[in-house]
Amino acid sequence: xxxxxxxxxxxxxxxxxxxxxxxxxxxxxxxxxxxxxxxxxxxxxxxxxxxxxxxxxxxxxxxxxxxxxxxxxxxxxxxxxxxxxxxxxxxxxxxxxxxxxxxxxxxxxxxxxxxxxxxxxxxxxxxxxxxxxxxxxxxxxxxxxxxxxxxxxxxxxxxxxxxxxxxxxxxxxxxxxxxxxxxxxxxxxxxxxxxxxxxxxxxxxxxxxxxxxxxxxxxxxxxxxxxxxxxxxxxxxxxxxxxxxxxxxxxxxxxxxxxxxxxxxxxxxxxxxxxxxxxxxxxxxxxxxxxxxxxxxxxxxxxxxxxxxxxxxxxxxxxxxxxxxxxxxxxxxxxxx
Numbered sequence: 001x002x003x004x005x006x007x008x009x010x011x012x013x014x015x016x017x018x019x020x021x022x023x024x025x026x027x028x029x030x031x032x033x034x035x036x037x038x039x040x041x042x043x044x045x046x047x048x049x050x051x052x053x054x055x056x057x058x059x060x061x062x063x064x065x066x067x068x069x070x071x072x073x074x075x076x077x078x079x080x081x082x083x084x085x086x087x088x089x090x091x092x093x094x095x096x097x098x099x100x101x102x103x104x105x106x107x108x109x110x111x112x113x114x115x116x117x118x119x120x121x122x123x124x125x126x127x128x129x130x131x132x133x134x135x136x137x138x139x140x141x142x143x144x145x146x147x148x149x150x151x152x153x154x155x156x157x158x159x160x161x162x163x164x165x166x167x168x169x170x171x172x173x174x175x176x177x178x179x180x181x182x183x184x185x186x187x188x189x190x191x192x193x194x195x196x197x198x199x200x201x202x203x204x205x206x207x208x209x210x211x212x213x214x215x216x217x218x219x220x221x222x223x224x225x226x227x228x229x230x231x232x233x234x235x236x237x238x239x240x241x242x243x244x245x246x247x248x249x250x251x252x253x254x255x256x257x258x259x260x261x262x263x264x265x266x267x268x269x270x271x272x273x274x275x276x277x278x279x280x281x282x283x284x285x286x287x288x289x290x291x292x293x294x295x296x297x298x299x300x301x302x303x304x305x306x307x308x309x310x311x312x313x314x315x316x317x318x319x320x321x322x323x324x325x326x327x328x329x330x331x332x333x334x335x336x337x
Contacts, residue, residue: 018235037245048083
């Protein structure tokens with residue numbers, strides 16, 4: 001049986017939008033979930049140090065808290081925390097729960113050197129006991145109705161502790177686990193080792209979400225077939241093809257490159273319109289676009305740069321706008337493509 005066929009059998013397939021720091025913010029989550037295909041989003045991580053996070057920090061991170069912790073179309077959003085101080089992580093989680101989050105996710109997978117240097121993210125994969133302590137601290141103070149989940153990699157520099165870390169998350173009381181199928185040292189270098197997710201799944205009973213190198217409908221079918229998971233998380237693949245979750249759900253394997261490009265271009269144009277409207281909105285809790293021109297320029301260039309890795313049309317357009325410093329000129333360029 002082919003993996004594509006297996007994708008048809010394992011239902012329902014649950015797709016989460018990955019929390020990409022500096023990329024997928026509130027506005028991007030709204031735009032991408034409006035297209036459909038996504039079942040869940042996780043925020044960029046909030047870094048917890050020696051004090052609990054403030055109320056304002058949570059609202060900046062997750063403006064969806066004003067709307068029952070959902071995007072405009074009703075897609076649930078989970079707040080993600082990163083840190084190594086169990087007490088402060090727990091107090092921050094309690095505050096997030098009081099503000100309305102429906103779940104709290106813990107980041108044990110961030111490969112950033114700066115984050116790891118301060119004992120956050122993937123460096124904790126060297127210490128399963130610390131991971132256990134942090135997860136346990138949250139589970140003990142949060143109401144049962146608030147699930148605690150975690151994201152890990154296969155390890156820091158080896159896969160030696162992959163199963164131990166997963167089991168530590170489960171033993172501490174977490175209700176879900178996402179596994180990025182690479183070590184910290186491997187970063188984002190292909191391939192993702194999906195077979196390791198299957199090994200982890202064999203040793204755990206909580207729901208496991210597979211993550212890493214899901215760029216196409218065929219990749220989604222393969223990761224489901226190899227890992228045995230009916231939950232996947234997609235990050236960079238959604239930036240290259242904003243309609244990928246929808247295509248996976250509909251299994252549109254025959255969509256032409258031209259149509260994919262036109263659909264992606266329409267998403268970029270909609271993003272600019274949405275960003276401008278939110279910046280001009282006189283709202284009691286405005287989104288944090290204080291400089292819409294700079295924000296739009298940065299995001300469109302970032303997005304087109306990612307698309308250009310697999311689309312010649314996107315690469316050409318990126319070259320046309322990469323030196324522009326006016327959002328209106330960028331918008332006009334997109335409209336004339």
